Amino acid sequence: MIISAVLSVITxxxxxxxxxxxxxxxxxxxxxxxxxxxxxxxxxxxxxxxxVEGSLYKLKYIKEEGRKIAIETIKEIGKPKTDPxxxxxxxxxxxxxxxxxxxPAGIVYKLDHILDVRDTRLKDxxxxxxxxxxxxxxNNLENTLEAAMALNFIYKVVRHFYIQGKKTLSLYIIMQxxxxxxxxxxxxxxxxxxxxxxxxxxxxGDGVGALVxxxxxxxxxTRKVPKDCVVGTVSLEGRTAFIIKAEGPGGNVxxxxxxxxxxVEENEGKIASVIMIDAGLKLEGEIVxxxxxxxxxxxxxxxxxxxxxxxALLEYHIPIYAVIVKEDIGDAVxxxxxxxxxxxxKAIERVRNVILxxxxxxxxxxxxxxxxxxxxxx
Amino acid sequence: MSENxxxxxxxxxxxxxxxxxxxxxxxxxxxxxxxxxxIVGNEVVAGYLLIIGFIAMGLSVYVLFQSxxxxxxxxIEAPKVMSTVECKKCGFKSLREFQxxxxxxxxxxxxxxxxDKMMITAIYKEVKEKEKTFAF
Numbered sequence: 001m002i003i004s005a006v007l008s009v010i011t012x013x014x015x016x017x018x019x020x021x022x023x024x025x026x027x028x029x030x031x032x033x034x035x036x037x038x039x040x041x042x043x044x045x046x047x048x049x050x051x052v053e054g055s056l057y058k059l060k061y062i063k064e065e066g067r068k069i070a071i072e073t074i075k076e077i078g079k080p081k082t083d084p085x086x087x088x089x090x091x092x093x094x095x096x097x098x099x100x101x102x103x104p105a106g107i108v109y110k111l112d113h114i115l116d117v118r119d120t121r122l123k124d125x126x127x128x129x130x131x132x133x134x135x136x137x138x139n140n141l142e143n144t145l146e147a148a149m150a151l152n153f154i155y156k157v158v159r160h161f162y163i164q165g166k167k168t169l170s171l172y173i174i175m176q177x178x179x180x181x182x183x184x185x186x187x188x189x190x191x192x193x194x195x196x197x198x199x200x201x202x203x204x205g206d207g208v209g210a211l212v213x214x215x216x217x218x219x220x221x222t223r224k225v226p227k228d229c230v231v232g233t234v235s236l237e238g239r240t241a242f243i244i245k246a247e248g249p250g251g252n253v254x255x256x257x258x259x260x261x262x263x264v265e266e267n268e269g270k271i272a273s274v275i276m277i278d279a280g281l282k283l284e285g286e287i288v289x290x291x292x293x294x295x296x297x298x299x300x301x302x303x304x305x306x307x308x309x310x311x312a313l314l315e316y317h318i319p320i321y322a323v324i325v326k327e328d329i330g331d332a333v334x335x336x337x338x339x340x341x342x343x344x345x346k347a348i349e350r351v352r353n354v355i356l357x358x359x360x361x362x363x364x365x366x367x368x369x370x371x372x373x374x375x376x377x378x
Numbered sequence: 379m380s381e382n383x384x385x386x387x388x389x390x391x392x393x394x395x396x397x398x399x400x401x402x403x404x405x406x407x408x409x410x411x412x413x414x415x416x417i418v419g420n421e422v423v424a425g426y427l428l429i430i431g432f433i434a435m436g437l438s439v440y441v442l443f444q445s446x447x448x449x450x451x452x453x454i455e456a457p458k459v460m461s462t463v464e465c466k467k468c469g470f471k472s473l474r475e476f477q478x479x480x481x482x483x484x485x486x487x488x489x490x491x492x493x494d495k496m497m498i499t500a501i502y503k504e505v506k507e508k509e510k511t512f513a514f
Contacts, residue, residue: 024411028404046394196456200478203501214483249481285514334503335459341502375501377483 045171048178052162055181056155062192063155066148067092073144073199077137078130087129091145092152094122112304122146136201139250143198143374147191147333154188186330193334198251203341203375205331209277209298210376211344212323212351213245213369217378228252229259230378237352238361239272248373256368257305261312263366269316272363274309275351278370279332279340280324289339290326291346293354298322299370321358323350336375398438405434462500465489476501 036043067088074084096118099110126141127133133141158177165174197204203211222230224247234241242263246254256276264271278298282288297306297320313320325343351367359365412427459476463486470491486496 024408043397050394193455193457197459200459200476201481202459202476203482211482218483249484285512335457336502338502338504341500375481377481 041171042169045169045174048171048174049162049166052158052165052174052177052181055185056158056162058185059151059155059158059188062188063148063151066151066192066195069195069199070141070144070148074130074141077133077141078126079132080129081131084129087125088145088148091122091125091129092149094149108304108307111302115302115304136250139252140198140201140374143251143372144195147194147198150191151188151195154184154191158184190330190333193330197333197335198374201249201251201375203336204333204372205327205336205340206279206333207336207371207373207376208279208325208327208340208344208347209369209371210245210248210373211336211341211369211371212277212347213243213367214248214373214376214378215344215348216241216243216351216367216369217245222378225259225262226255227258228254229256231259231263232378236365236367237355239355239359240362240364241355242267242364242366244366244368245376245378246371246373248376248378251372251374253301253370253372255305256299256370257308260309260366260368264312264316264318267364269318270364271316271318272359272365273354274313274318274320274366274368275323275354276309276320276368276370277323277325277347277351280326281332282326282328286326287339288327288331288337289343289346291343291350292324292326293350294322294324296320296322298324319358321354323347323354395442398442401434401438405431405438407431408434457503457505459501459503461498462502463496464499465492465494465496467494468492470496 071085071088074080074088078084096114099107099114101107122142122145123138126138126145130138130141158181161173161177164170165177194204196202216234216236217230217232220232220234220243222232225231225244228247229244230247231242231244234243244256244259244263246252246256260274264274276298278300280292280298282290297309299306299309309320312318325340325347327337327340331337331340355365408427408431412424412431415421415427416424460473461476461480462471462473464471468489468491470489480498480501482498482501484498486498488494489496
């Protein structure tokens with residue numbers, strides 16, 4: 001009764017009349033109005049912080065799982081004599097410094113050198129951590145650790161902006177982070193899925209280019225070409241096709257730039273055309289495994305291999321065509337989907353069409369299947 | 379530093395807790411008023427207050443515990459990956475679960491039918507996802 005009397009007095013002050021429900025509601029309305037008037041932005045920020053916090057929990061869990069999977073795989077495959085945990089933790093913190101670009105002339109080869117050093121260093125680390133592993137397993141373990149490294153980095157960057165946002169109470173830092181979070185989480189989940197694929201040596205979606213090349217190479221002799229790639233000479237529609245792919249079945253993307261350049265030079269530039277097959281990022285709404293055709297060097301990564309291929313082809317004026325299999329980032333780094341595996345045959349058909357339409361009988365062509373060769377032999 | 383920051387991620391913000399507690403308090407007030415209205419004989423008002431009180435209480439408790447439950451419900455799912463084993467000579471085909479060491483074009487034991495060597499011709503996962511339909 002006392003509460004009702006108090007409510008009645010307060011609501012009468014604000015011009016409210018009627019029963020106790022109306023009185024409570026009108027007071028609530030005023031309170032909410034005043035609170036939102038002064039603290040609306042802050043409330044919005046705290047809601048966003050909470051959302052980021054939730055995602056950070058997930059990222060932390062995924063990162064820890066990644067580390068655990070990497071350590072367990074190293075112990076299982078590499079049979080180390082000591083606990084590799086400390087070395088894995090050190091590996092996860094490795095960084096690469098990009099070459100200085102103030103004078104951009106020659107930067108591609110500087111970057112190439114740094115990437116080579118990085119690759120050798122990381123492989124050596126894996127060999128120390130997992131002494132009982134063979135070359136294929138070393139490559140798979142390196143890929144597993146790289147996925148764990150990516151997860152560790154994503155977690156640390158999100159945590160950095162989250163803490164910075166909380167410290168400065170800046171709506172704009174938190175807002176930017178909250179806006180890109182769905183994409184960041186998608187990428188993190190993709191890497192989490194990749195971890196197990198790499199640990200088990202399963203083919204991933206990115207390897208569809210290598211799969212196409214492997215299908216074309218089936219039954220033919222191959223030889224090694226620089227770097228970490230293989231090439232085989234295949235007769236295709238009356239043309240001589242040099243099929244290039246990264247050496248499998250270990251996790252390896254090779255250096256198709258060097259391989260294409262080497263084959264072009266071996267043939268003194270007498271190549272009618274180069275056809276590259278790779279996984280291409282699909283837009284939302286497009287179908288997974290859809291095959292598309294275009295012009296240019298179909299190859300991702302830091303750009304070193306694309307540069308080398310373009311440079312070699314420009315010297316001899318060799319036309320270059322691209323066939324891509326569409327997939328999203330999640331499909332690219334997780335075990336290969338059936339739709340993508342099935343599309344390899346469609347991609348081969350497209351390659352045959354390009355050869356028939358764009359070259360003459362007796363010509364020499366290069367077909368480069370780009371992508372990670374994990375779980376794909378030759 | 380890292381310990382402090384990870385501790386920061388494991389607790390709910392104070393501001394949010396205060397808001398939740400205010401709503402919780404209001405819901406208790408609504409429930410008391412509802413009992414009061416019921417004693418007075420105003421059953422309709424008592425019913426409304428009861429509903430408001432319970433909804434507010436339920437929501438605040440849900441929000442309070444939601445973020446703690448999130449972490450527990452996470453796990454990395456390993457999809458089921460299949461290997462297609464095929465005999466190139468007689469065309470005999472079989473599907474089995476992926477085993478560590480499998481790779482595409484790996485030669486396996488002799489075929490059950492023609493005794494030629496079998497080969498893994500495909501390794502893939504099947505995704506059964508509910509595609510959301512859009513107008514375009």
